[in-house]
Amino acid sequence: MSVKIVSVAKQLPKHSRKTLEVLPFLDQWLISQDERFRRKVKKIFEGAAVDERYSIMDPVEVFTATSFEEKNNIYVREAINLGEKVLEKALKKANWKPQTLDYIITVSCTGIMIPSLDAYLINKLNLKQDIVRLPVTEMGCAGGVSGIIYAKKFLEANPNKRAALIAVEAPTATFQLEDFSMANIVSAAIFGDGSSCALLSSYEEDLGPKILAEEMYHFYNKEKMMGFQLTNSGLKMILDIEVPDTIATHFPEIIHPFLAKENLKIEDINYLIFHPGGKKIVQMVEEMFKELGKNIDETKEILRLYGNMSSATVLYVLEEIMKKNPQEGEKGLMLSFGPGFSAQRVLLEW
Template sequence: MSKVHIVHVEKELPKCCRHTNEILPFVELWLADQDKRFKRKVIKIFEGAGVDKRYSIMDAEEVFTATSFEEKNNIYAREVKKLGTSVLHKALENSNWKPHSLDYIITVSCTGIMIPSLDAYIIENLSLRQDIVRLPVTEMGCAAGVSALIYASNFLKSNPNKRVAIIAVESPSATFQLNDFSMANMVSAAIFGDGAACVLLSSESEAKGPVIIAEEMYHFNNATHLMGFDLTNTGLKMILDPSVPQVISDNFPDIVHPFLKKNGISIKDVDHLIFHPGGKKIVETVERLFGSLGKNIDDTREVLKEYGNMSSVTVLYVLERFLNRRIPVGSYGLVLSFGPGFSAQRVLLKWEGDNN
């Protein structure tokens, strides 16, 4: 069985950027006809979300303009093609990989609808091989970045001397519902941002980077109602149950400890926590759980602060921070995300030998 290395992670951000205090006037105008107490509550949600700024494929004026699902989805399709192509191009350039050296391409996105899927356009734009294997990952939300790592790992373990590119591109701003005044829409508007990431992986013997030791998914029972989208005439309407942090907390021991035990280690052996920042409450919940075990998720909190929650992309921004550090040989890292299903995805990394 081949070793699987994470060789490189690249980030790409859309052109529009606003700090949270710059967005608040748009929120106040949007809520002008709502009850004053409700408006104050929503403003406090934005102010307390732990997000200082976010990027978007549209400027704020366009996000807060009433348009059809078709119009927003057309913007999504146009912009994710650009971001996906650009982030893969940068990743290849910075890793000295040729486009035709890729054997497998995985694209990840759930915030719009495109057929053909994003991978087809990237193959065209960068002249990738005609026999490249394609896998579009959709409808898995925030968990999909780690899901893609799992799919890539399984492909590479069985196929020596191969290369995989994962391209995740999300635009939650394209799903914003102007006439939805539910708390789920308020919370998602306060925490989400747009972005793209690319991960390059290899099963070549000379590849460098942390090794994927193990990967596993965990599916919660009776939990399909907790998170996702409803497809409505106005677009993708957020489903976000307020019980999610408590559900994570209740299941946390079963998610983490048996997975590590199968691989001959415990949480005390894990030096680096690479956790998806779903939102402030989820971050605080997991921070408390890991904190009681003597660990921290400072990088997760920082990524949420700088970019917001970019759905599947966000955990890859956390991963990028670790790949840009000199990590001691023998160190373990645990990649963890949660998403619709409801599910948890886990990947165990190890920094080995001269592969930093």
């Protein structure tokens, strides 16, 4: 019995702006700052390797002083809308009826809602009453791969079952208007909003790349490198400048022993399904993979088109790989990093 990823779908919010269209909003936001600082911030946005970003809010709303409650209310409303649409898309792709789902995982770290998104989706799509729910909040950018791992564990233990993983993120809802720190500025420059869904199955007749292996890797004593601080004005980004270097230091230990357990080397991997955390991380990983004769072109393209949509983004990369219709026996490595600090890995075979 194997667990397979049967379909992947994405859904974008209705608002979007090219990076050049965002710059006038920065002028207004930074009006009280000195000219040198304003130029620096603009350069960060222009050099972020993100051409366009989508949002659950119009830019005017993003750059308007509102309370945590007001922005979180928008997050809740739009998360339900995006979650419903992306799950419907994925089900249609797989030709599954909603009632055939046995397990639903919802992933998001950019807002707060109780009951969680999965409860709303059960009612919106009339999912079965005994469906097993797992809402995941605190895994950050790693949540997409983490969700794949959780779904695989459930399905591995339960033959002839189906699972849905829905990731919905709205980093623009966490933008801090009174915070001129580099963490807030860099996150605003690289992040965008979006949602994605993966359907997994332990039915023999369901087709898709099978999950050969999955593991998490935890960096000791690095809890403060990445995450959110809950403040009166909302979720305040924590983003240490040492993140790329920390990843680089651990990279060999993250990749090679994981593959070795399956008697594989990086040369045996056909597709690198890497979460586009940001330009610096992407460049660093690209250099490392280039030395091994591999590329992360799909990752770079997703970053350019949409920005980093936290947990949802890695499934955008996976969808692009699946569109290529890989040959039987070809392998893919999914990889993402998130708060903890941790790395999440999944090995796929078509």
